[in-house]
Amino acid sequence: MIRLFCNRLFLFGITLIGGLLVISFLYSYYLKEIIPTPEFMLYDDNNRLIDKAPYPPSWQHPFGVDRYGEDVFWKVVDGAKYTIAIALVVSIFRVLLGTLSGIVYAFYLSRFRTLVDAVIRAYRFIPIIFLTLLFLVPLQLAALETGSGKTSMPLQMVILIVAALPILTGLIGNEISVFLKNEFIDCSRLLGAGNLHLLRKHVIPYLRPRLLLYVVQQTVQTLLLLVHLGVLGVLVGGIKEVVKGDIFKPEKAVLSLSNEWSGLIGLSYRELMLDQWIVLGPCIAFSVSIFAFNLIAKGIEQVLSERKYVTFHELHSNTQSDWNDKQPFDFIHKKDVRQYESSSL
């Protein structure tokens, strides 16, 4: 764990995410009151109207101001905590449940492997975005019909978690079954170790450092999934339909209840051709946070590969020690090597 924090990539990634979260929390509890909201309409010195929201990006508002007169930058910052929290919670549960079912799969289900593999295959060939869409869209429609628009967030999270579970189970299960083929496992079994003992003494110590890596990888996957869901107009945390605009030209818009990023992307996509910059903010935010999580993953990978697990084969392929008792030798018929070297150059 300490070695992780010595890794530059890991440290950089985690400061990025941590900084984003801290600013986000500061914003909603403290900064919100201080920062002035942008003017909805701009007047020049003679009180003439010169511009009306949305404004393009400027130094004052780095991501611009959206149609409703809100600064996109602070909206993105506000949404950071929701998005990252959703991604983290989903991925942690995915990995925890995936590990449990992976252990069951590797230890006990080897007889039913054809059946389990069929389930995994079904999941593997349906794109995950489609699978989540399949479950989330009826929920969202039902929620809109009742009028509240608030879909139950836990249920949505459960869907996001379960959708990736079979694949993760297969992944972790396979890793465990490969690990169980090691020779020391056979020795351990011969000495009378049961499954539970193997699990406690061998499998879990082997998996533990990897789990963190899985969590980070799954977080990236979840973030990507959230982008796609957002573009398709399915928002985690519920939506509300509001009527904006004046009475003569009522405009139905779907708003995210929180400023969650995927919501921001999906809702501003309609405006892509009108005000290009509105979609810019959440896109940059997503890219930066995915980049940060990728950095963390790479850092963990580096630390993991530094640790030397000497396998049986590596131990025995090292035949250097057999030569120690041999005498140094020399060729009898020697030619001058330097002559060849100079000619080849």
Next chain:
Amino acid sequence: MEKVWRWVKPFVEIFMTVCIISLLVALATSIPFFRSLQGFYLFLEKLIQIANGFLHMDTLTVQIGESRTEHFLYIISEYYPYSLIILFSAFCVSFFIAASLSYIYFILPKKIKKWISSLLFFIQSIPDVVFIFAIQLSIIWIFKQTGWLIIDPIAGMDKVYVLPILTLSILPSIFLFQTMILAVSEEYKKPYVELARAKGLSKHHIWFHHLFRNVVVHVVSNMQYYFWFMLSNLLVLEFLFNMRGFMAFLRMQLHQADIVAISLTFLFLPFYLIDWLSKRVVFIMTGEKDVSG
């Protein structure tokens, strides 16, 4: 017995997977009603509907839009090949890009190599949606500046090919490139390369005659993962480019349990075939049971 099982096994697997898909779809379409027992009856009803759909596929009809009703098989023949063409050509393009990039990478000096791999690491973090936005916006920007529309960024009634294929192939080509680089650096340590180099064969020769072939095996054995990844992107791509493809069609029919289940089966079959074929090819090429492990 063993031999019979080898030929029967794919069919058993396909059958089981189709069953699982049907169960999932039935569950998904009845999930909002699961607060009471009514949800369970609805679930059974949907299952029967799906089974009926599979049995009477030729008479199944689909409602498109407000008033148009078409035969399901006709719709499939219209949308399905289009999406598959996009998908496969995108894969071919990205394979080509990745192969040529990794050849260039192979002959470059070490310093530039490091530079390229960190650049790719960054690009990889950008969601594909952002690429699509960027491409659409930049084409419009060029149009506004010069009045020259390179390619129509949003499909109308006719089918577009070039732009979606190129967009879809960006991220897979980066992933493929990274897989290839990893495989090359693994292969490069093997004794046969050392022998070839000791014989004085040029880097170029080693690449084309030895390394590349072995690297292709790695790619083929992981092919299904790329397709899975690309399918996800295709759904969003078809939505954003307003394409009339299979995934867009599926998205509109989400409430129709039987149609979704049959369409997903259609989607599943070619990829199962690819998976099976790639395993056979790898087996024939290397004699190893499974390279990916």
